[in-house]
Amino acid sequence: QSVLTQPPSVSGGPGQKVTISCSGGTSDIGDNYVSWYQHFPGAVPRLLIYDNDKRPSGISDRFSGSKSGTSATLVIAGLQAGDEADYYCGTWDSRLSAGVFGGGTKVTV
Amino acid sequence: EVQLVESGGGFVQPGGSLRLSCVASGFSFSTYWIHWFRLAPGKGLLWVSRIRYDGRVTNYADFVKGRFTLSRDNAKNTVYLQMNSLRAEDSAVYFCARDLHIVATDFWGQGTRVTVSS
Numbered sequence: 026q027s028v029l030t031q032p033p034s035v036s037g038g039p040g041q042k043v044t045i046s047c048s049g050g051t052s053d054i055g056d057n058y059v060s061w062y063q064h065f066p067g068a069v070p071r072l073l074i075y076d077n078d079k080r081p082s083g084i085s086d087r088f089s090g091s092k093s094g095t096s097a098t099l100v101i102a103g104l105q106a107g108d109e110a111d112y113y114c115g116t117w118d119s120r121l122s123a124g125v126f127g128g129g130t131k132v133t134v
Numbered sequence: 135e136v137q138l139v140e141s142g143g144g145f146v147q148p149g150g151s152l153r154l155s156c157v158a159s160g161f162s163f164s165t166y167w168i169h170w171f172r173l174a175p176g177k178g179l180l181w182v183s184r185i186r187y188d189g190r191v192t193n194y195a196d197f198v199k200g201r202f203t204l205s206r207d208n209a210k211n212t213v214y215l216q217m218n219s220l221r222a223e224d225s226a227v228y229f230c231a232r233d234l235h236i237v238a239t240d241f242w243g244q245g246t247r248v249t250v251s252s
Contacts, residue, residue, distance in 0.1 A: 027178065060238040062179060069229065069245065070171070070179055075238030113179045115237045123195050124169070124181030124237040 028053060029114055031127035037104045037134065045130045047097040047114030053125055057117040059097040061090055064111045064129075073112075074099060106134050136160040136241045138230050143246030146220055154215040154246055156230030164188075164208040167233035170215050173245070174226035181237055182228070185213060198224075220250045 030048040037043040047059065061074040072081050074090035077097065087102045097116075101108055115126040142154040156168065170182040183194045185204045192204045203216040213230060227247050231239035 058236050058238075060236065064173070064179060069242045070173070072234065072238055072240060075235055081234070081240060111178070115179070115181060117236045121196065122193050124184070124193075126179050126181055126237075129178040 027128040028118065028121075028125035029116070029127035031112075031114060031130045033128070034131045034133065036132070037101075039104055039106065039134060041104050042100060042102045043104060043132060045099040045101075045112055045114075045132070047099070047127050049095050049097075049116065049125075051095060052120035053095075053116050053118040054092065054097055055095040056119045059090065059092050059114055059116045061088075061097075061099045062113045062115065064113065066111075070113070101132065104132075104134050108132055109134050136232065138232065138241055138243035140228065140230055140243040140246040142215075143228065143248045145249045145251065147252050148221055148250055150220050150250070151216070151218045152220065152248060154217065154228055154230075154248075156213040156215070156243060158211045158213075158232070161232070163211040168206065168213045169231045169233060169237070169239055170204065170213075171229045171231060171239075172224075172226035172248075173229070177226070180226075183215065184233065217248070220248075222250050224248060225250045 058076045062070040064070040077092040111129045169184040183204045189206045201219045206213045227245040229245045232241040234240040
C-alpha cells in the first residue's frame with residue numbers, strides 16, 4: 026500500500042483538462058516539496074513537476090502542479106492522445122527519512 | 135551529455151544477492167546525490183534509496199532497509215546497490231537517477247531488470 030494516495034485512473038476528452046490528486050500527511054506532503062512523474066510503459070519515467078509547481082526545461086506548460094497542506098494536484102490542460110500514461114506523485118517523508126510515492130494514476134484520453 | 139548506465143541485474147533465487155552498478159558520465163558526479171528507483175508491473179514507481187555526493191549519507195525505503203546497501207566510488211563515477219536477502223517482491227526494473235531536489239531527478243538510466251524466483 027502506497028504512502029501517498031492517488032486515484033487509480035482519470036479520463037478526459039481531447040482538449041479537456043484533467044486533475045490528479047495526491048493525498049498525504051503532515052510528515053510527507055505537509056512537510057516537503059512534491060514532484061510528479063510521467064511514465065509510458067516500457068520507457069523511463071520523466072519528471073514533469075518538481076518543488077510543487079516548477080517545470081523542468083522542455084516540459085509543456087499544459088502540465089501544472091500545486092500543493093496545499095497535505096495534498097498536491099497535477100493538472101493536465103489541453104489533453105492530448107500522447108498524454109495517455111501513468112502519473113506518479115512523490116515526496117520526502119521526514120519521519121521515515123525516505124522518499125515516498127503514490128500508487129500512480131492512469132490517464133486515459 | 136549526461137548519461138547513467140545501470141548493470142548487474144539478472145535472475146536470482148530467493149535469499150540470494152545481486153550488486154547493481156550505475157556508471158555516470160557527462161557531469162560532475164562527485165557533487166550530486168544519486169537515487170535508485172524501481173518499477174514493477176502492478177506495483178508502480180517506488181523510491182528505493184539515495185546516497186549523498188560524498189557517500190557519507192544514505193537513506194533507504196523501509197522495504198529494503200537492512201537488506202540493501204548503497205555505496206559510491208567517486209573516482210570511478212559509479213554507485214553500487216548491494217542487494218541481499220532478495221525476495222520475490224524485489225523483482226523489478228531498477229533505475230538510478232541524478233538528483234535535482236528531494237525526490238525530483240532529472241536524468242535516469244535505462245534500467246536493469248532483477249528477477250527473483252525459484
